Amino acid sequence: MAPPRLRRPGFSRRAQYGLFAAYVIAVAGIVVALLLLVAARFDPQGFSALRATANDLAAPATSAGRGLVDGATTIGEEIGAYWRAGTQNAELRREIEASRAKLVEARAIDFENRRLKRLLNLVGDKRETVAVVRVIGSSASSTRRLVTLSAGRTAGVEPGQPIRSAEGLIGRVVEAGQISSRALLITDGSSVVPVQIIRSGVAALATGQGDGSIELRSLIAGASPFRRGDVVMTTGAGGIYPAGIPVAVVTKVTRDAARAMPLADPARLDFAMVLRPLQSDLPPPPPAPTGP
Amino acid sequence: MNGSRPRVVGMDDDDIVLLPRRARWVPIATVLAGSLVTLLPIVADWPLLPPFGLLMLLGWRLLRPEMWPSWIALPLGLFDDLFSGQPLGSAMALWTIVFVAFDMMDNRAVWRDYWMDWLTAAAAIIFCLAGGVGLVAFTTGGGHLLAIVPQTIITILLFPAAMRLCAALDRWRLR
Numbered sequence: 012m013a014p015p016r017l018r019r020p021g022f023s024r025r026a027q028y029g030l031f032a033a034y035v036i037a038v039a040g041i042v043v044a045l046l047l048l049v050a051a052r053f054d055p056q057g058f059s060a061l062r063a064t065a066n067d068l069a070a071p072a073t074s075a076g077r078g079l080v081d082g083a084t085t086i087g088e089e090i091g092a093y094w095r096a097g098t099q100n101a102e103l104r105r106e107i108e109a110s111r112a113k114l115v116e117a118r119a120i121d122f123e124n125r126r127l128k129r130l131l132n133l134v135g136d137k138r139e140t141v142a143v144v145r146v147i148g149s150s151a152s153s154t155r156r157l158v159t160l161s162a163g164r165t166a167g168v169e170p171g172q173p174i175r176s177a178e179g180l181i182g183r184v185v186e187a188g189q190i191s192s193r194a195l196l197i198t199d200g201s202s203v204v205p206v207q208i209i210r211s212g213v214a215a216l217a218t219g220q221g222d223g224s225i226e227l228r229s230l231i232a233g234a235s236p237f238r239r240g241d242v243v244m245t246t247g248a249g250g251i252y253p254a255g256i257p258v259a260v261v262t263k264v265t266r267d268a269a270r271a272m273p274l275a276d277p278a279r280l281d282f283a284m285v286l287r288p289l290q291s292d293l294p295p296p297p298p299a300p301t302g303p
Numbered sequence: 304m305n306g307s308r309p310r311v312v313g314m315d316d317d318d319i320v321l322l323p324r325r326a327r328w329v330p331i332a333t334v335l336a337g338s339l340v341t342l343l344p345i346v347a348d349w350p351l352l353p354p355f356g357l358l359m360l361l362g363w364r365l366l367r368p369e370m371w372p373s374w375i376a377l378p379l380g381l382f383d384d385l386f387s388g389q390p391l392g393s394a395m396a397l398w399t400i401v402f403v404a405f406d407m408m409d410n411r412a413v414w415r416d417y418w419m420d421w422l423t424a425a426a427a428i429i430f431c432l433a434g435g436v437g438l439v440a441f442t443t444g445g446g447h448l449l450a451i452v453p454q455t456i457i458t459i460l461l462f463p464a465a466m467r468l469c470a471a472l473d474r475w476r477l478r
Contacts, residue, residue, distance in 0.1 A: 029372075033373055036377075037376075037403055040399050041396050041403075043392075043395075044377070044392035044393075044396035045396050046392075047390075047392030048390055048392045048441065048442055051391060051443075052441060055390075057391075061385065061391070066386070073342045146346060147344055148341075148342060148343070148344050148345070150350075150387060150388025151341060151345050151346075151350065152340075152387055153387050153388040153439070154439050154446040154450060154451060155388045155389065155443065155446070158346060196348070198348055199445060199446075200443075200446040200447070201445040201446075221447065221450050222349055222449075222450045223348035223349050278347065278348055280346055
């Protein structure tokens, strides 16, 4: 049906002007919001202070609820473990045997490693931990993969710092409030991490896919260097992520790329370590201009 | 509004001055509460949680078309953006566009019923979620449309429940 010729809400002038003003405000608001988005494209950190404050206010509530969720997810696993106790016992015993041998090897390698480093007169690794934090929530309804951390600037957390768990790399801090902060997971679509295959040392780029997986693309030409089960670790190139943190395990190899799952499963994240960003790769500042 | 209908206090939101104070605040508070659902301590590696703020907003808008001016979506969208992780301005723009479109549609629609409301809401939900992906791709890059298909289906299926909740709250707030 065609709209009525006169879209007046009645004879009241006040109501007519009110309706008109409402549309003017709405359209102006849409324009402002679009401008904010354009600003966010060129300066993603632009309004992070506003959001960080909002998160600070909400963090205590989220943090309190996290304990309950952790309890609920482990109950199911514990019941399962009870039923499978017998087979699990045998499995674990075999695993211990295997890892005991590996441990001895690892100790020997560690010892040799330290000896070689001393020989080379390398400074001990500067990979200090800034803070140990809890992962208390995530942006579960948005396509951006962000997690909320339980510490902020008061604990020394700053944007740009990498985060890892015991299993592997999680991501990096993008917004820091006073008592909470937000981190971008390596599975987010905008995250790219320079990695190398531990088995062969071939360099690759790990790009998040936004659906919990990571795409690996090698930096060398020719056949795909990936094999199912390969583990990749950070190289330290680019200056954010320190070298040697395990990142993901390859699950599927395609013709020129591979699909991988992060070793630090976001759904099971509990504690995380915020590290100092690695900046040794940054080029030295240009020399100050001197007189002719 | 129109002269033919007998005036019943509490039937229109024009009478809001005569109503309890909660009549005005309950709809806004429930939309804000919907936006805060994302603070639940769930860590998801896939966008699965339905946008409850949007659901409540659509529920109220389709239940009470005259209750809100179309600009109300601006502040509510801003609040949602603060917590959802979307770039600031995303829900502000998308929700307000939906509201203006709803107003235009109300001027043309001949009839409305349950299925019509659901269909309208489904179109709005698809627009907002797909628009959200587009705006994320525009500002920071990454993410693709396939990732939100399950979330969109869940949200559309949840809409009647949101509308029922709004109707129940509506009865309570006007009492």
